[in-house]
Amino acid sequence: MAKAPATKTSAAVAAAPKVSAASKKAASSDGQASSNNRATPMLQPVLNQQFDAPAALQKFGTVSQRLPIGLDTDTRQQSVANLNQLLADTITLRDLYKKHHWQVVGPTFYQLHLLYDKHYEEQSGLVDIIAERIQILGGVAVAMAHDVAELTSIPRPPRDREEAPVQVSRLLEAHQIILKNCHEYAKTAADAGDDGTNDVVVSDVMRTNELQVWFVSEHVVDTPLVRAE
Ligand SMILES: [Fe+2]
Numbered sequence: 500m501a502k503a504p505a506t507k508t509s510a511a512v513a514a515a516p517k518v519s520a521a522s523k524k525a526a527s528s529d530g531q532a533s534s535n536n537r538a539t540p541m542l543q544p545v546l547n548q549q550f551d552a553p554a555a556l557q558k559f560g561t562v563s564q565r566l567p568i569g570l571d572t573d574t575r576q577q578s579v580a581n582l583n584q585l586l587a588d589t590i591t592l593r594d595l596y597k598k599h600h601w602q603v604v605g606p607t608f609y610q611l612h613l614l615y616d617k618h619y620e621e622q623s624g625l626v627d628i629i630a631e632r633i634q635i636l637g638g639v640a641v642a643m644a645h646d647v648a649e650l651t652s653i654p655r656p657p658r659d660r661e662e663a664p665v666q667v668s669r670l671l672e673a674h675q676i677i678l679k680n681c682h683e684y685a686k687t688a689a690d691a692g693d694d695g696t697n698d699v700v701v702s703d704v705m706r707t708n709e710l711q712v713w714f715v716s717e718h719v720v721d722t723p724l725v726r727a728e
Contacts, residue, residue, distance in 0.1 A: 559646075563637035570636070574691040579638030581684040582696065585677065585704060586629045587641055587650035592673045593622035595656060599666040607663055607718065618711050625704055632699050652676055667719045674712045681705040 557563070562575045570578075600615035630640035641650055648655075653673045661669075681700050688696040 557639055559639045559641070561639070566637045568635070570691075570693055574693050575636040575638065577691060578688055578693045578696045579633050579636050581680075581687060582629055582633045582636070582699075583638070583641050584650065584652070585680060585684060585700070586626065586633065587647045588653050588673070588677050588680070589622055589625050589629060589704070590641075590647045591651040591653045592670070592677060593619055593626060595653070595670060595673055596622060598656065599670065602660040603663055603666060604660065605663045611663060611666075611718065614714060618715070621707055621711065625707055628699060628703050632696060636693075636696070664719050667715055670715050671712060671719075674708050674715070678705060678708050678712070681708070 560580075562572060562579055564572060566575070596615045596619035600612055600619060603611045603615065630642070633640040641647060653676055654669075656669055681704055685697050685700040685705065688694075688700060
């Protein structure tokens with residue numbers, strides 16, 4: 500349960516400068532010090548300001564009106580909306596990789612355990628690239644798990660531990676959702692003249708996801724392990 504906010508009175512008392520015992524003594528015994536008799540403030544953080552915070556600096560879903568990057572507000576608004584969808588889905592896929600990294604089981608445990616973590620790291624890199632592109636465009640990047648869960652279009656997996664082929668299928672489904680969106684968003688950005696967003700979507704997100712699909716999908720090709728059929 501959240502703590503009650505400090506009252507104005509107690510906050511004012513806490514923030515008031517205090518004179519230390521040492522400086523009082525110096526001031527009374529030393530003429531030079533007494534001529535410089537200023538209270539020494541007790542430096543301390545001002546806490547609990549979130550409880551009576553003023554209005555947000557910028558609302559989610561808006562873009563700053565004036566930004567000298569050669570793109571109009573409508574273009575930036577459209578790109579930010581698409582990028583936030585891509586961000587929510589990428590955060591979800593990143594976390595799906597970590598879940599599978601921990602929970603994988605079976606004869607391919609070691610290679611999948613390592614592969615899943617490699618892809619997790621690469622998706623983490625994409626998360627930062629997408630989020631910072633949103634901020635560059637004057638938008639607000641979605642960030643917290645609650646908001647990501649509401650926004651993502653990737654189906655929620657169970658909390659349970661699943662077989663390796665099921666894990667792989669879930670990952671491929673998530674990649675597919677992201678890649679389909681990438682094609683649409685890249686075209687939208689290109690048509691609107693937002694070349695930077697087009698570049699992020701194609702060069703970073705699309706290329707990384709395509710490569711990861713290759714590495715993951717080869718694990719569900721049913722080929723003989725020991726004797727050729
Ligand atoms: Fe690990």
